[in-house]
Amino acid sequence: MILAKKKIFTDFALSKGLRSTRQRDIILDIFLSTHQHISVEELYLKVKSSTPDIGQATVYRTLKLFAEAGLAREILLHDGQTRYEHVVAGEHHDHLVCTKCNSIVEFENETIEMLQNEIADRHGFQIRNHKLEIYGLCANCR
Amino acid sequence: MILAKKKIFTDFALSKGLRSTRQRDIILDIFLSTHQHISVEELYLKVKSSTPDIGQATVYRTLKLFAEAGLAREILLHDGQTRYEHVVAGEHHDHLVCTKCNSIVEFENETIEMLQNEIADRHGFQIRNHKLEIYGLCANCR
DNA sequence: TTGGTTTTGATAGTCATTTTCAATAAAACA
DNA sequence: TGTTTTATTGAAAATGACTATCAAAACCAA
Ligand SMILES: [Mn+2]
Ligand SMILES: [Mn+2]
Ligand SMILES: [Zn+2]
Ligand SMILES: [Zn+2]
Numbered sequence: 487m488i489l490a491k492k493k494i495f496t497d498f499a500l501s502k503g504l505r506s507t508r509q510r511d512i513i514l515d516i517f518l519s520t521h522q523h524i525s526v527e528e529l530y531l532k533v534k535s536s537t538p539d540i541g542q543a544t545v546y547r548t549l550k551l552f553a554e555a556g557l558a559r560e561i562l563l564h565d566g567q568t569r570y571e572h573v574v575a576g577e578h579h580d581h582l583v584c585t586k587c588n589s590i591v592e593f594e595n596e597t598i599e600m601l602q603n604e605i606a607d608r609h610g611f612q613i614r615n616h617k618l619e620i621y622g623l624c625a626n627c628r
Numbered sequence: 629m630i631l632a633k634k635k636i637f638t639d640f641a642l643s644k645g646l647r648s649t650r651q652r653d654i655i656l657d658i659f660l661s662t663h664q665h666i667s668v669e670e671l672y673l674k675v676k677s678s679t680p681d682i683g684q685a686t687v688y689r690t691l692k693l694f695a696e697a698g699l700a701r702e703i704l705l706h707d708g709q710t711r712y713e714h715v716v717a718g719e720h721h722d723h724l725v726c727t728k729c730n731s732i733v734e735f736e737n738e739t740i741e742m743l744q745n746e747i748a749d750r751h752g753f754q755i756r757n758h759k760l761e762i763y764g765l766c767a768n769c770r
Numbered sequence: 771t772t773g774g775t776t777t778t779g780a781t782a783g784t785c786a787t788t789t790t791c792a793a794t795a796a797a798a799c800a
Numbered sequence: 801t802g803t804t805t806t807a808t809t810g811a812a813a814a815t816g817a818c819t820a821t822c823a824a825a826a827c828c829a830a
Pocket of ligand 3: 585587623624626
């Protein structure tokens with residue numbers, strides 16, 4: 487599946503006339519090796535420790551490309567930092583966010599997704615994406 | 629209901645040992661006179677036009693207090709500005725956000741709220757609040 | 771290899787928000 | 801009431817995440 491993701495990006499780059507660069511390859515490898523919801527700064531630190539000559543701006547730029555290519559999703563929680571997570575084709579999930587330890591639990595709920603579509607239809611609204619975040623205390627912290 | 633909200637803040641201030649100040653009274657009056665989802669800067673401009681000697685930092689600080697007191701809710705959309713809306717006791721709603729004209733439609737859905745509670749229970753999670761935002765094109769923009 | 775074009779890294783800039791701190795005002799006290 | 805204590809304020813500086821700039825480097829089609 488890592489190969490599949492690399493192909494997604496290669497295809498995207500091709501279709502956009504983007505060049506293949508050492509930096510993008512390395513950043514993609516490292517991003518794919520991570521789990522959970524990583525901030526740009528966190529990813530930059532990983533990248534820097536593997537390849538110190540890659541700059542922060544490049545990490546910002548490249549993560550945006552990954553999101554555009556459809557292999558990453560931007561997550562904005564309430565900590566002032568943009569995070570990215572992997573996108574698995576055809577899957578969607580939402581988040582339970584612990585406000586104490588910042589841990590995140592992912593969940594999927596078909597019924598909620600359906601109800602969202604109904605609501606949007608009722609308002610003549612065309613959904614592009616959505617975000618459902620439940621904040622509170624996780625099992626460990628409550 | 630404006631009086632009720634003022635009382636909410638008075639009680640909160642009392643319980644927190646906060647002092648009653650001219651600035652807080654004025655900012656509360658002006659906030660209560662607004663509708664929709666107002667940004668701090670927008671509210672600050674209103675405040676300044678009524679009372680030019682009130683500073684921006686005070687507006688920031690005071691809106692946070694309103695949120696803490698439970699009479700305002702912070703809204704973070706994707707435009708880089710924090711917005712606040714009125715909280716009506718016992719009511720909750722979520723948002724359809726048009727990514728083209730930035731208009732917001734509010735909606736309520738009991739079933740979604742119930743499902744959220746079930747999901748949280750299933751994960752031993754204690755909900756403090758939640759946020760459901762549906763992004764897309766509104767009826768006018770699609 | 772070359773030459774036009776994209777990408778990069780360092781750095782400066784932006785912008786919303788927060789912090790600092792001395793002056794001021796509110797409550798507590800005498 | 802005046803006095804003391806303490807919170808609050810406004811202006812300005814600081815912060816911090818992100819973006820723009822731009823000259824140098826890398827890419828790649830020919
Ligand atoms: Mn996730
Ligand atoms: Mn609303
Ligand atoms: Zn927790
Ligand atoms: Zn619209």
